[in-house]
Amino acid sequence: MxxxxxxxxxxxxxxxxxxxxxxxxxxxxxxxxxxxxxxxxxxxxxxxxxxxxxxxxxxxxxxxxxxxxxxxxxxxxxxxxxxxxxxxxxxxxxxxxxxxxxxxxxxxxxxxxxxxxxxxxxxxxxxxxxxxxxxxxxxxxxxxxxxxxxxxxxxxxxxxxxxxTRCARIQLPVDYTAMSRSTRREHKRRTRDWNDLAADGHTVTYRRTSCATELLDAYADLAQLHQLRWRGTGPGDRLTSADERFRSVLERCAAMAFIATLAIGEDVVAAQLCLHRGRHAYSLLPAMNPALQDLAPGHALLRRLTADLAAAGYTALDLGRTSSAPGQLAYKSQYAPTWTATLxxxxxxxxxxxxxxxxxxx
Structure with missing residues (x-):
């Protein structure tokens, strides 16, 4: 035609x-x-x-x-x-x-x-x-x-x-000095909490996968965290309802994907799946342990991930869709993103x- x-x-x-x-x-x-x-x-x-x-x-x-x-x-x-x-x-x-x-x-x-x-x-x-x-x-x-x-x-x-729909893109490296005083204070408080955790003898480990085997292993942890957070809530369960299907997609796309994880001891408490093209990374699926909400493991992971990507030469991390829920807007706003929109x-x-x-x- x-x-x-x-x-x-x-x-x-x-x-x-x-x-x-x-x-x-x-x-x-x-x-x-x-x-x-x-x-x-x-x-x-x-x-x-x-x-x-x-x-x-x-x-x-x-x-x-x-x-x-x-x-x-x-x-x-x-x-x-x-x-x-x-x-x-x-x-x-x-x-x-x-x-x-x-x-x-x-x-x-x-x-x-x-x-x-x-x-x-x-x-x-x-x-x-x-x-x-x-x-x-x-x-x-x-x-x-x-x-x-x-x-x-x-x-x-x-x-x-x-x-x-709003979308958020973080420019790398993150310039914390340009943020408002209250935002800088929040980042310092969270950093101090995690430093105190390490000082108390807990091992805090950040990793970013670099091969297909690591990617698929980390996806199992991410899917489990995602289910803990969203199980039975509807739209948030869209990927974990078909884990094996999406796992097969990741296996094919391993060369352009990575998962960053944050662990306390042996337990992964936050994970973030990203795709990348050139010097631009795209967050596709974040997940964190809801039982550790007071420690804000998602923020702790994102601070480490943005620093890691900047050191590796990336210039932007796109956080993608942002719902109108106050929590999502506040979470992403903590990184002074550039806001765009999709139809x-x-x-x-x-x-x-x-x-x-x-x-x-x-």
Missing amino acids: TKSVADALMRGPGGLTPLPSASSVTVDVLEGPGAKDFLISQWAALYDQTPMATPYQSPVWLAAHADLLPPTAVLQILVASSGAGPRAALALVQDRGLVGRMEVQPLSAPDAEYIRLVGPDAEQPAVAAVIAESLTGLNADVMLPDVPADSALGRYIAQWQHTL TAAQPSTAGSALTAQKGIA
Whole structure:
């Protein structure tokens, strides 16, 4: 299936002005084996040409999720092309939802914290617009979660029904001297608590995994901590409800993943799973022992992790989605992050709007 970008823009709301060569761009919808072949053979080249892409767009991460799709799901890839070949692409999954309607969402959602196009023209407004408009022609309810609001795709789908989510990014190294007096005092108090713990004879150990074997061993500890914190609470249990599935993803992605842990004696009390690309790390799943809340093991781990990453040459640690809960905002604000936003946008098919009602999109 193809359509010209000029036609899509003419129909698209907002009256965006196409690029001079936009009429030569078409969008192909690849499905099933054709989509899988594109993911294996051509995706890596597009990813390498996308500086803003995150590990959630890496071919290894996506292929690992594609191999775990249920029998009812169909892999789809939208490819915007010109005479110069593929210029941008978006990986999707089409499946029939609980209410029997066809639904489309990005491949690896909701595990992925950021959804982006890949390719040399991924940030061209006209190309992002034609891909977004092509989504409306799939005869399905479309849900695009976690699209950076400042991306070309994010700016276009802001015209759809959507909600916004805050995201926090810590610049490295952390400059504690630039923080408010009260924040510096809190960091000093927590550091003193852990120093006192060590002075009392307790062994406090920080580690960051460096190979697949260490990663998978540490994941067992992280999953156990995560279950202690979130068991039976619903959304927070989204990964631990399928530990083996996610473990297989990590095994495939070991070269771009690590887990940092903090232990008292032999007991791991906090762990943080991160992905990385270049000098930018992305926190995907933190966990800590809720019984030690007074010691704030999550803060103790994060202070060590940020110092470790800065020493290793990393320039940023992205903490990802931030709920509106006061605790989450206060926790991340302690590190003077740069705040950004992502969109979760919905475009129901012409058959109705059950998806938006079901997902709570205003």
